[in-house]
Amino acid sequence: MSTPNLSVSVLTLAIVQAFAAPALAAPDTADSQADTPSMAEVIVTASKAPAAKRASVGGFSDAPLLQTPASVTVIAQKDMQDLQIRNLSDAVKLDASINDAYNAVGYAEQFTIRGFKLDNNSSYRKDGMAIPGDTQIALENKERIEVLKGLAGLQAGVAAPGGVIDFIVKRPTASPLRTVTVETRERGTLYGAVDLGGRLEDTRFGYRVNVAAERLRSYIKGADGNRKFISGAFDWQISPQALLQLDADYQDKAQATAPASSC
Numbered sequence: 001m002s003t004p005n006l007s008v009s010v011l012t013l014a015i016v017q018a019f020a021a022p023a024l025a026a027p028d029t030a031d032s033q034a035d036t037p038s039m040a041e042v043i044v045t046a047s048k049a050p051a052a053k054r055a056s057v058g059g060f061s062d063a064p065l066l067q068t069p070a071s072v073t074v075i076a077q078k079d080m081q082d083l084q085i086r087n088l089s090d091a092v093k094l095d096a097s098i099n100d101a102y103n104a105v106g107y108a109e110q111f112t113i114r115g116f117k118l119d120n121n122s123s124y125r126k127d128g129m130a131i132p133g134d135t136q137i138a139l140e141n142k143e144r145i146e147v148l149k150g151l152a153g154l155q156a157g158v159a160a161p162g163g164v165i166d167f168i169v170k171r172p173t174a175s176p177l178r179t180v181t182v183e184t185r186e187r188g189t190l191y192g193a194v195d196l197g198g199r200l201e202d203t204r205f206g207y208r209v210n211v212a213a214e215r216l217r218s219y220i221k222g223a224d225g226n227r228k229f230i231s232g233a234f235d236w237q238i239s240p241q242a243l244l245q246l247d248a249d250y251q252d253k254a255q256a257t258a259p260a261s262s263c
Helices: 003-035 077-082 088-094
Strands: 071-076 098-102 110-113 124-126 142-149 163-169 177-184 190-199 205-216 225-239 242-255
Touching (some): 071 077, 077 142, 088 098
Antiparallel strands (some): 071 142, 142 163, 225 242
16 A cells, blocks of 8 residues: 555655756856866967969950959969979879879870860960970979860860960069079989079160079989079060060970889
8 A cells, every 4th residue: 555655755756856966066067167277369360372363374365364254273383382393293283173194204294184185286385375295394484374174276276175284484573583492302302493583774674584403313213314494584665565575495304214104
């Protein structure tokens, strides 16, 4: 006969315990928060790195990228300098749609855009003019690299369906420019470059001179080499409406190639 009373007592104790547990835990939580030292507020600010906003490879002169009805990527000279990029194979790694087609050590670099192999006779440009792509193209005198992805026949004439790569040459600067770069890399590769720019006493004449030398030490035994490069770009402001621009470059590279190998 005492069973119902026992059940009621057990149920009552369970209810009391359920409501008492949070009440007992509350002071502990408050004490733990009081014991925790307060941390000073930390404010982090950052600014986005300036990106190129204009390009001429799209066939619309020097137009803003947002107003160019084409897919264009611009690799700026500052990015190449900050990342120590010395060849086009390293530069195109900044865009996932551009890949190596064949870049064996000591051989001319070849590329694909969106899976389409570029043509060595028509897909490479310098200031919009076609140049042969059957040799390594020096980057020391390039202001930026513009890549037009997709059909480029309307803008560039005969071209591979993948697009074109246009190298924009550095021009004379309004103020004196003196830059020296010296670096050493793995396996003993040495590199040095000089970049000079400015205006003569007669400000109608400007100059930009780039000189570079490199001792190449390959990861393949017996495939070492050397490279020398010099270029000059000159401006003559004949009149307010007429500007004459001249540029020339020379490169001498000797390196044994290793077929079927790439890096």
